[in-house]
Amino acid sequence: MRRRWGAVHTALAALAVWSLPAAVGSPPASAAATLTTAPFVRQAPGVTYTTFQVAVERGTAHGHLLTVDLRAPRVSVDLLYPGAVGARAPVSALAAARGATAAVNGDFFHFIETQHPGVPATGAPSGPAVAAGLGLKAAVPAGQRFGPAPPPGASPEDVLGIGYDRRARLDRLTLHGAAVSGHGTLPLSGLNQYALPVDGIGAYTPRWGPAARARAVCGTDTDRAAPCATRVREVAVAHGRVAAVADRPGAGVPPGTEVLLGREEGARRLAALRPGDPVRIGHRLTGRDGAPLRCAVGGFAVLRDGRTVPGTDPGTPAVRTGAGIGDGGRTLYLLALDGTPGEPGLTLAELATLLRGLGARDGVDLDGGGSSTLVTRAPHGGQVVVRNHPSGGAERPVPNALGVFTGG
Structure with missing residues (x-):
């Protein structure tokens, strides 16, 4: 109407x-x-x-x-x-x-994907998002923004x-977060984003939804059309321990699980994590005045x-x-x-x-x-x-x- x-x-x-x-x-x-x-x-x-x-x-x-x-x-x-x-x-x-x-x-938002054949568009917004006081996602790099x-x-x-x-x-709104394990502290540079910074590690929660994460490791901080990263690591953490690892991005996040996705140097650092390793993940979005x-x-x-x-x-x-x-x-x-x-x-x-x-x-x-x-x-x-x-x-x-x- x-x-x-x-x-x-x-x-x-x-x-x-x-x-x-x-x-x-x-x-x-x-x-x-x-x-x-x-x-x-x-x-x-x-x-x-x-x-x-x-x-x-x-x-x-x-x-x-x-x-x-x-x-x-x-x-x-x-x-x-x-x-x-x-x-x-x-x-x-x-x-x-x-x-x-x-x-x-x-x-x-990530409306259409033309630069990377076979990689689906996610529909995810570019900037930070907060709903009912809950930080849903952080911002993509400047060169990845639509x-x-x-x-x-x-x-x-x-x-x-x-x-x-x-x-x-x-x-x-700036993201502050880390994944802490026996191998050290891994700073997070992404939260539920369709694009991650080069060398970065992003966290994906169930609020990401069923969309694929393949696009998150494509492009660079300054060039959305740059090729996808060749070194990728994904670590699923459930109930405080590594549940699974993979060398390519997946799709969806099950309840009670967070997924850590790294590219380049971030992937190398995530490679130290093995199934069963204890991991604590925390993140928050903070404004200028706190x-x-x-x-x-x-x-x-x-x-x-x-x-x-x-x-x-x-x-x-x-x-x-x-x-x-x-x-x-x-x-x-x-x-x-x-x-x-x-x-x-x-x-x-x-x-x-x-x-x-x-x-x-x-x-x-x-x-x-x-x-x-x-x-x-x-x-x-x-x-x-x-x-x-x-x-x-x-x-x-x-x-x-x-x-x-x-x-x-």
């Missing part, structure tokens, strides 16, 4: 129009944009939905906006995912399964996070402290999904553009300016193109409705989404 832009525009006839202020440091073209919004419709106390249009030099982009008041007592935001890191589902299905009031798609080129200084570890203080913020996050999704900043991040691309328009933070972290803006034919899209610099015009001080770019999806639940506990028009004509299955909840 989908409501067309024209129907929404007719039903919400009173429009607010204003010149969109240029974010400091944005190109002059962005300053000429005009933002028009329909009246805000309350989805639930603390959550509103509206449509908008932005006139840019190339035409008029249409989009859909959720405004979330994190101060509202019954409002919360969490990461939605299909029960496994290496899996995908439509945003509407993710929202329906969790009873979310609204949602937008999340991180860029999506547009981020601004200088961005990191694959960058996230939009929600803390236990109910404030949204930009953060950077405060835990209740929810986090990978995405690089395009707006920081009210300014367009230097180096943000001003010249490549696309269908976009974005998230903005305002009111000292108390307000979250979630938007997705329409992808119908003829839509001009927005550049990353224009996305930054749009987020600032809506009231955000910080903002991130999330996965776009065919992934861009915004859904809301119909009134009185009705069905989940896809509000925007995905560019592929239908929802694309994605690995995660930001879900808005309004329950008790």
Whole structure:
């Protein structure tokens, strides 16, 4: 079920129009944009939905906006995912399964594998992911990330996070972990990732899901298309002891088991482990200030402290999904553009300016193109409705989404 832009525009006839202020440091073209919004419709106390249009030099982009008041007592935001890191589902299905009031798609992900014949795509996201306070995965190396080129200084570890203080913020999540055995301590450089650093060792938990891990040892830290590693070692650890070893990556992780996968030097170090050896594995994701996050999704900043991040691309328009933070972290803006034919899209610099015009001080770019999806639940506990028009004509299955909840 989908409501067309024209129907929404007719039903919400009173429009607010204003010149969109240029974010400091944005190109002059962005300053000429005009933002028009329909009246805000309350989805639930603390959550509103509206449509908008932005006139840019190339035409008029249409989009859909959720405004979330994190101060509202019954409002919360969490990461939605299909029960496994290496899996995908439509945003509407993710929202329906969790009873979310609204949602937008999340991180860029390992969508297709063309560089390494015979190696399947995993569907796993690129950046860190935290759901309900649980660290699901860490970031892939910079050269292995999918999506547009981020601004200088961005990191694959960058996230939009929600803390236990109910404030949204930009953060950077770093993996800290090790496998300890009688042969020494092996630092971990990966957690449930579709790509591991050269010479690294990654841990895979049952939350990885049934996907194959073959892609994790292909490419390098700077070149996604580089050949796969020729030296590989995989060690399955169950109930604190090595249960099995192998010289190639497997698939899936049984309950009660963690898999250690090493490439190059990491494989050499794992080769010392034998079946029956005791092994202790620990890992956690830590933000800049050490405060835990209740929810986090990978995405690089395009707006920081009210300014367009230097180096943000001003010249490549696309269908976009974005998230903005305002009111000292108390307000979250979630938007997705329409992808119908003829839509001009927005550049990353224009996305930054749009987020600032809506009231955000910080903002991130999330996965776009065919992934861009915004859904809301119909009134009185009705069905989940896809509000925007995905560019592929239908929802694309994605690995995660930001879900808005309004329950008790």
